[in-house]
Amino acid sequence: MQEYAVEVRGLYKEFRLYHDRAMSMKERIVNWGRHKYEKFWALKDININVKKGESLGIVGRNGSGKSTLLKVISGIYYPTKGEVKVNGKLTTLLELGAGFHPDFTGRENIYFNASIFGFTRQEINEKLDDIIAFSELGEFIDNPVRNYSSGMYMRLAFSVAIHIEPEILLLDEVLAVGDSAFQEKCMSKIKSFREKGVTMIFVSHASMQVEKLCDKAVWLKDGEVEKYGDAKEVVKAYERWIQTR
Numbered sequence: 001m002q003e004y005a006v007e008v009r010g011l012y013k014e015f016r017l018y019h020d021r022a023m024s025m026k027e028r029i030v031n032w033g034r035h036k037y038e039k040f041w042a043l044k045d046i047n048i049n050v051k052k053g054e055s056l057g058i059v060g061r062n063g064s065g066k067s068t069l070l071k072v073i074s075g076i077y078y079p080t081k082g083e084v085k086v087n088g089k090l091t092t093l094l095e096l097g098a099g100f101h102p103d104f105t106g107r108e109n110i111y112f113n114a115s116i117f118g119f120t121r122q123e124i125n126e127k128l129d130d131i132i133a134f135s136e137l138g139e140f141i142d143n144p145v146r147n148y149s150s151g152m153y154m155r156l157a158f159s160v161a162i163h164i165e166p167e168i169l170l171l172d173e174v175l176a177v178g179d180s181a182f183q184e185k186c187m188s189k190i191k192s193f194r195e196k197g198v199t200m201i202f203v204s205h206a207s208m209q210v211e212k213l214c215d216k217a218v219w220l221k222d223g224e225v226e227k228y229g230d231a232k233e234v235v236k237a238y239e240r241w242i243q244t245r
């Protein structure tokens, strides 16, 4: 039987949209627990298999459900229906700065962040110089990260994530942050992960990157799979659709 790194079966994710206008304190008490909300499906019947060593790109317009899908796979959100199976050590690089403490310095956050991924202090000590060098943060490494720009934040987060030897790497729009030289460096790191057989799933608005870096792609439209298969074909269909709009 084929061993998959990630299996998504009949996945649905529902969110609630609250429509409460500002209420007075009296109204709040009277209406306690009776919020008005509408339910909507952010993901509907998603079925995906990612083989070990395969890379999958997720494309789609804003609000189509890309990040939600990554969050369900990473375990941040529970599926409302269906199931997700992950087979291997999962490393996620999702929201900017998730897993960082704003008052800690970059260096302290390397320890903090890597320990979340299960690394011991000794293991982190061994990788510390490489992590700092890759991030190119120079002396900023000893500044609190709350003073970092979004690009600096992402450099550090990306650098930690790639040095902790992931088996399955989930990336959300990371290549959109940082200058083009750093993006190039990330691209070549991702390519070397591919060669080493790391499984990757990543969301990108840059179709070119998906075409270059992924074997397969899934195009999400209003929470549903519009097309799933060979990355080049999916990206081509998606681009054609974008241009007709």
Ligand SMILES: Nc1ncnc2c1ncn2[C@@H]1O[C@H](COP(=O)(O)OP(=O)(O)OP(=O)(O)O)[C@@H](O)[C@H]1O
Binding pocket: 015, 016, 017, 042, 060, 061, 062, 063, 064, 065, 066, 067, 068, 069
């Ligand atoms: N925690 C949440 N609660 C309620 N609705 C949410 C939540 N997270 C996402 N949504 C909604 O679910 C839908 C899908 O959002 P999602 O962030 O997955 O889209 P996306 O394709 O990643 O968009 P983008 O390209 O803009 O990042 C959107 O309508 C969004 O408003």
